[in-house]
Amino acid sequence: MATTKLYLDTRSTLSDGTHPLKIGVSYKSLRTLIPLGIRLSKKQFNGTSVVAHPKKDFYNTFIKKRVVDIEVTLLELSTSGALRNATASQLKKLILEKVSPLEQEPSVQYKFTDAAKKKILGKKSRTCEIYNNTIARVEKFCLSRKTHIDNLSLLDIDKEWLTLYELWCRENNDHTNTISIDMRNIRAIYNEVKDGVPDLLIAYPFTRTGYKIKRESTPFLSLTLEQLSLLHNHQCSNTDKIYIDMFFLSYYLIGINIGDMCMATKENYYGGRLYYTRNKTAKLYSILVHPEAKKLIEQYATVNGPNLINIHACARYEHFTQRMNKHLKKICKHIENNLVAEWERNGKIGDKPTYPAISTYWARYTWANVAHRLHISKDIISMALGHSFGNKTTDIYIDYDLDQVDAANKQVIETTLSAIKKAPNV
Secondary structure, three states: OEEEEEEEOOOOOOOOOOEEEEEEEEEOOEEEEEEEEEEEOHHHEOOOOEOOOOOHHHHHHHHHHHHHHHHHHHHHHHHHOOOOOOOHHHHHHHHHHHOOOOOOOOOOOOEHHHHHHHHHOOOOHHHHHHHHHHHHHHHHHHHHOOOOHHHOEHHHOOHHHHHHHHHHHHHOOOOHHHHHHHHHHHHHHHHHHHOOOHHHHHHOOOOOOOOOOOOOOOOOOOOOHHHHHHHHOOOOOHHHHHHHHHHHHHHHOOOOOHHHHHHOEHHHEEOOEEEEEOOOOOOEEEEEOOHHHHHHHHHOEOOOOOEOEOOOOOOOHHHHHHHHHHHHHHHHHHHHHHHHHHHHHOOOOOOOOOOOOOOOOHHHHHHHHHHHHOOOOHHHHHHHHOOOOOOHHHHHHOOOOHHHHHHHHHHHHHHHHHHHHHOOOO
16 A cells, blocks of 8 residues: 655755655655655645645646556556565656656765765774675675665665565574674664655655664673682683783773773873773773782883783784684683583582683673672762763763772772682682
8 A cells, every 4th residue: 555745855955945846655665755846935835735836726736646646656566566576766766657747857866885985984993894894794785686785775775675684694694683783884874864855764764663673682791700710710821811811900990991901001091090081982981090900000011102001912902802802712611621620520410510701891791790799889880881870961960979989999809809819720
């Protein structure tokens, strides 16, 4: 069943102040705008018909006829099967082949690649990398359909296109959360150019009744105090020990991101505190450096150069993070093997012990969960992690009490050190 509605396209304005009038067509999940060749001022259109115009009677009659013509055309196209796999842009083309406006308007291109370039212009390198990964995957999807990304219009990206893209991703063994990143990026690219563009607004696929971005629950990424202690006490080579120490330095600094830790300079560390701006959120942090963190900073300090931490011959922090995650997973496997060997020696029954394959993110999650188990309030935990208090406006007026954050971190670290002293070496 098709529905139609009149739209005055105020995006396009002539020197006389008039705008093109178009018919919005919705057919199943497809939406498009059909030009009428009629230009009106805002005062000459009341939302449903032409008013206060010398040709209002002619225009209103012409519009009614065009609506009927479009409905008949849609019925013919649907009956013939021509709309079975049609996109929104193809629907518009098929309608215009049979239903012409009073005067032809120049076609407007809404290329996906142009919108993507506009979206990532001036963004940080990591943000650009994430969007470029999505663009590359969309390009592969287009090639799988015997098309090219340069010919992909935003009007082609409807609910059906997104569903097919999701199915293609799943066929390539992508997880739900990986697909959702692509979908959010595609939505952000669409949002970058849709405002004030009726063609895109009416065809927008991420509506309440449109495509729904799926998401899996985030895995639990927190170590228990016992697991944290086993990691700290693990007997390993000096090469692996570096990555354990870097994990704990992140943990002692309230889960600082490894990238932010690697990019911190000696100038950021003074008065016993580390001051830095988080790359992801551009939020300023001030963390009191606990003696355990101070030891690690001094142990791994950069001798020559501005950086606070020596990232061991890695030119970029991304490379160090990748290397660290690889070594952490290897270390965790060794811990698990040791736990299993001890379990077998003691002749225990039941499930064999396991140990999670952690990554750098686990330091931040673990700090928050240890703090929570110590009954530190969620407000203090939020302050420590740099989160807002639910209301961004209220957040502006709150003078954060760093003493409470410092005390919370001290409690977390001292509790952890106490557990480490009691834990065995594995």
